[in-house]
């Protein structure tokens with residue numbers, strides 16, 4: 078019997094999400110499992126957001142406002158920009174897909190750092206356009222190499238700042254210099270999913286206004302990370318309305334639920350919750366650096382981060398280390414062949430991770 082043939086998707090990479098805590102508990106017979114794999118907020122989300130959601134829930138039987146006006150008003154006042162400079166999607170994953178669908182023609186090129194967020198490649202491949210991978214420089218994004226790869230065919234440049242999974246960042250001066258050398262026909266997507274954790278003096282400031290100087294830039298932000306709303310699926314883009322409208326046109330009409338919009342509006346009001354989490358990340362990242370420094374003798378190295386996760390390399394293969402940690406109840410994310418990415422969690426979670434990592438590396442050394 079001849080069945081319908083799907084199109085050839087062999088070039089589209091598969092995103093493999095980590096197993097849930099419940100599944101790992103059941104599989105390994107563990108009582109406690111710590112998830113440090115997806116850069117979620119370990120404190121949960123803002124109490125204000127939750128309260129707003131509880132109030133909204135009984136009204137959640139109608140279709141949502143498809144343009145998320147309440148949230149866009151909130152964002153407009155937060156950023157001091159007109160409302161039409163914002164669009165909202167079901168997380169940045171949807172935004173990235175929609176940008177690719179709205180802008181890329183088959184055969185056009187996208188420049189993507191070799192070590193970065195996999196969704197860029199997935200979305201580009203789905204449009205039958207071409208990803209051009211730009212080698213990293215000391216695990217950072219090499220803007221000079223990017224510049225050299227710009228051709229007549231370059232339609233989008235994807236930049237995550239801070240970058241995932243390395244946690245490294247592009248300083249302001251370098252970014253501005255680069256943008257001034259990108260032709261205006263090329264769209265630059267500046268993905269700032271982790272911006273709320275950046276504390277470097279030279280981290281780019283007021284990127285929400287970049288479009289004034291560089292009209293071909295769209296900036297992306299999400300409520301999934303610092304705001305703890307990953308499950309609500311909500312993110313936004315900032316840019317010129319002319320550039321954002323095509324993206325909205327290819328988005329699902331009702332993709333953002335009113336509950337998600339309400340949660341995001343509540344979270345935006347709760348600066349206390351946000352700064353509490355930012356403090357936690359800052360404090361714990363330095364504690365983790367110290368712990369990793371002590372593990373140097375076991376071959377551990379790491380990159381300083383501007384995000385809520387840390388990229389670590391060890392003598393073990395990343396898949397093996399991932400499996401050994403998971404068997405001990407700590408879920409992290411493999412990143413490439415040699416690296417892992419670990420989310421900065423609560424103090425006790427970070428301690429448990431360091432303890433498990435130490436045990437696994439000691440055992441590996443004694444066996445090998």
Ligand SMILES: Cc1ncc(COP(=O)(O)O)c(C=O)c1O
Pocket residue numbers: 115116167168169170171194237240241268270299300301307311312
């Ligand atoms: C750099 C980057 N951009 C975007 C996303 C997607 O975020 P969202 O949860 O808003 O879809 C992630 C999630 O891990 C990310 O790391």
